[in-house]
Amino acid sequence: MQKKFKIEVDCANCAAKMENAAKKIDGVNNITISFMTQKMVVDVDDSRFDAVLKEIVKTCKKVEPDFEIYL
Amino acid sequence: MTKKQKRVLYRIILSAVLSIGIHFIPVTGVWQLVLFLIPYLIIGYDVLRKAVMGIINKEIFDENFLMAIATVGAFLLGSYAEGVEVMLFYQIGELFQSYAVGKSRKSITELMDIRPDYANIEQDGQISQVDPDEVTVDAIIIIRPGERVPLDGVIVEGTSTLNTSALTGESLPRSVYPGDSIISGCVNTSGLLKVKVTKPFEESTVSKILDLVENSSLKKAKAENFITKFAHYYTPAVCLGAALLAIVPPIFVGNFLEWFSRALTFLVISCPCALVISIPLSFFGGIGGASRSGILVKGGNYLEALAVTRTVVFDKTGTLTKGVFAVTSLSPAEGISRKELLETAALAESYSGHPISRSLREAVETALDPQRVSDVEEIAGNGVVARMDGKAVAVGNARLMERLSISCQENNGIGTVVYVAVENQFIGSILISDQLKPATQKAISGLQAQGVRTVMLTGDSSQVANAVGAQLGIDEIHSELLPADKVTKVEAFLSQKPARSTLAFVGDGINDAPVLSRADIGIAMGAMGSDAAIEAADIVLMDDDPAKIALAMRISRKCLRIVKQNIVFALGIKALCLILGAAGLAGMQAAIFADVGVMVLAVLNAMRTLKVKE
Numbered sequence: 001m002q003k004k005f006k007i008e009v010d011c012a013n014c015a016a017k018m019e020n021a022a023k024k025i026d027g028v029n030n031i032t033i034s035f036m037t038q039k040m041v042v043d044v045d046d047s048r049f050d051a052v053l054k055e056i057v058k059t060c061k062k063v064e065p066d067f068e069i070y071l
Numbered sequence: 072m073t074k075k076q077k078r079v080l081y082r083i084i085l086s087a088v089l090s091i092g093i094h095f096i097p098v099t100g101v102w103q104l105v106l107f108l109i110p111y112l113i114i115g116y117d118v119l120r121k122a123v124m125g126i127i128n129k130e131i132f133d134e135n136f137l138m139a140i141a142t143v144g145a146f147l148l149g150s151y152a153e154g155v156e157v158m159l160f161y162q163i164g165e166l167f168q169s170y171a172v173g174k175s176r177k178s179i180t181e182l183m184d185i186r187p188d189y190a191n192i193e194q195d196g197q198i199s200q201v202d203p204d205e206v207t208v209d210a211i212i213i214i215r216p217g218e219r220v221p222l223d224g225v226i227v228e229g230t231s232t233l234n235t236s237a238l239t240g241e242s243l244p245r246s247v248y249p250g251d252s253i254i255s256g257c258v259n260t261s262g263l264l265k266v267k268v269t270k271p272f273e274e275s276t277v278s279k280i281l282d283l284v285e286n287s288s289l290k291k292a293k294a295e296n297f298i299t300k301f302a303h304y305y306t307p308a309v310c311l312g313a314a315l316l317a318i319v320p321p322i323f324v325g326n327f328l329e330w331f332s333r334a335l336t337f338l339v340i341s342c343p344c345a346l347v348i349s350i351p352l353s354f355f356g357g358i359g360g361a362s363r364s365g366i367l368v369k370g371g372n373y374l375e376a377l378a379v380t381r382t383v384v385f386d387k388t389g390t391l392t393k394g395v396f397a398v399t400s401l402s403p404a405e406g407i408s409r410k411e412l413l414e415t416a417a418l419a420e421s422y423s424g425h426p427i428s429r430s431l432r433e434a435v436e437t438a439l440d441p442q443r444v445s446d447v448e449e450i451a452g453n454g455v456v457a458r459m460d461g462k463a464v465a466v467g468n469a470r471l472m473e474r475l476s477i478s479c480q481e482n483n484g485i486g487t488v489v490y491v492a493v494e495n496q497f498i499g500s501i502l503i504s505d506q507l508k509p510a511t512q513k514a515i516s517g518l519q520a521q522g523v524r525t526v527m528l529t530g531d532s533s534q535v536a537n538a539v540g541a542q543l544g545i546d547e548i549h550s551e552l553l554p555a556d557k558v559t560k561v562e563a564f565l566s567q568k569p570a571r572s573t574l575a576f577v578g579d580g581i582n583d584a585p586v587l588s589r590a591d592i593g594i595a596m597g598a599m600g601s602d603a604a605i606e607a608a609d610i611v612l613m614d615d616d617p618a619k620i621a622l623a624m625r626i627s628r629k630c631l632r633i634v635k636q637n638i639v640f641a642l643g644i645k646a647l648c649l650i651l652g653a654a655g656l657a658g659m660q661a662a663i664f665a666d667v668g669v670m671v672l673a674v675l676n677a678m679r680t681l682k683v684k685e
Contacts, residue, residue, distance in 0.1 A: 012351045013347045
């Protein structure tokens with residue numbers, strides 16, 4: 001399932017770093033984090049959507065503590 | 072400024088005041104260190120934390136790490152004031168950068184924002200404003216002058232002119248009357264309109280466009296990925312360089328502390344901020360500028376590909392031509408008036424839904440009385456025979472005339488020829504053809520001037536195709552193609568195209584969708600094009616104007632040029648500063664000022680992509 005979220009990232013480089021880290025999470029088919037539009041689009045297995053999303057947010061916060069997501 | 076930026080600003084002021092104040096306190100040794108640590112931690116705690124987090128997460132080499140090493144190094148050297156200053160300057164630079172980028176980003180998104188805020192609904196005689204999301208299909212909405220059309224619909228009452236410039240980039244106002252369908256995103260300029268909604272908000276034109284534009288920044292250009300990869304190698308490389316600078320020269324010339332301090336300066340200089348920020352901004356600006364001109368580009372990668380397009384393949388009908396058939400000439404036989412010929416043909420065809428019949432009816436200016444016609448019989452692939460005012464009438468192609476053995480004067484015009492006979496007597500012929508769009512000639516010559524090879528593919532007869540092609544001066548023409556043939560043709564072109572160049576296909580129909588996705592760049596006609604074509608395309612021309620292709624190519628080249636300028640400029644200045652720093656000619660403060668300066672210039676340069684010259 002594909003879903004779009006509004007996020008807050010401070011720099012283009014951090015967005016790229018978060019994207020790379022989140023791509024490695026099990027259950028994530030695809031993820032794009034755009035600094036320009038401040039949007040995150042995730043494509044995640046339907047069955048475990050919430051769990052995987054939580055994992056993504058955790059990973060992103062680890063890479064960039066200032067990361068915010070509006071669910 | 073955002074909350075976050077304001078917080079940083081307060082920290083900067085507080086830390087600056089404190090560090091200046093400390094100069095007047097007569098302490099030395101450990102106490103001086105403790106005092107300087109206060110402003111240092113106020114200004115730099117987040118950088119230090121991120122640097123540590125980076126090490127824990129095995130994402131060591133980033134700018135936080137560089138700054139942490141450089142300032143901690145300064146403290147180790149005993150130059151406490153310098154350590155605080157460097158962190159202070161770094162934060163000022165970062166604040167400035169985030170402010171500048173935030174501003175630029177906002178001005179781009181504002182340009183592209185065509186989202187309507189509300190819709191007016193009439194309920195029990197009261198007009199109330201509701202969220203466009205909540206309006207259902209078939210509801211009647213009211214649009215006052217000056218308001219944006221919130222949803223797609225059909226006018227039930229009122230006439231007005233619409234400004235479609237937000238959608239098409241064209242400032243020519245469009246007049247609308249009851250019965251016309253209007254699309255969301257236009258601005259109602261003169262009259263009050265009552266509109267019956269035909270599509271829910273999620274499916275309306277505005278939603279679709281916003282979706283396209285928003286998703287466009289998710290498709291990254293190669294140049295953008297290059298930066299990510301570049302940073303991956305660059306930071307470890309400069310760290311290694313700094314380490315060598317600190318260790319190798321002192322072995323030969325001694326004075327370890329001096330070289331250590333130079334190595335720290337080297338690290339500060341090496342931050343690749345300007346590069347990292349300006350490139351996505353350039354692409355974003357390019358996409359924004361294009362969308363203002365009615366060209367929707369679905370990603371930075373397509374903008375990049377468009378800059379090196381050497382072959383443009385056009386579908387004919389609906390792309391180069393209007394896709395609407397119209398009567399272009401009347402050739403009555405002797406003793407017959409033009410009006411009589413046209414009316415006879417239009418009346419006989421008045422019951423048919425064929426596009427040819429429609430164009431005949433549209434050419435007649437006066438109202439026709441269908442009661443005059445009876446016994447209509449359609450002969451598939453030939454035409455129509457009927458009785459009109461009691462007389463036998465035959466309207467159709469040459470085959471019909473042959474079938475009824477009516478001798479007629481042959482018409483060799485380009486297009487579809489309709490022969491008309493009354494009581495087996497030929498009374499004339501009518502030429503119906505598809506007309507070229509007014510901008511088509513400009514489109515082709517504009518592309519050829521840029522050195523692009525133009526090709527036309529069509530399912531139409533070779534006679535029509537060659538005539539159109541010759542008129543436009545198209546380089547290559549392939550006619551009588553089935554939809555599947557178009558794919559094979561485009562595949563052949565793809566294998567023949569010059570190295571490192573791309574091929575664009577321009578089309579509008581449902582049949583074009585496979586070709587659109589097969590070509591390097593698929594360009595669809597937005598207003599007339601089918602949803603399937605728009606979905607499959609990479610670039611959508613909102614006003615169906617083929618001349619926009621040359622404009623889009625110019626925008627893409629300008630954007631790429633700016634990206635390259637920024638890469639060369641930022642790296643060049645960086646290299647120069649690195650050398651100066653290594654030679655001991657530039658201090659840390661100078662290094663940070665250089666960094667911020669380069670960043671600001673690069674961002675300003677990136678913002679030029681927004682401006683589009685017609």
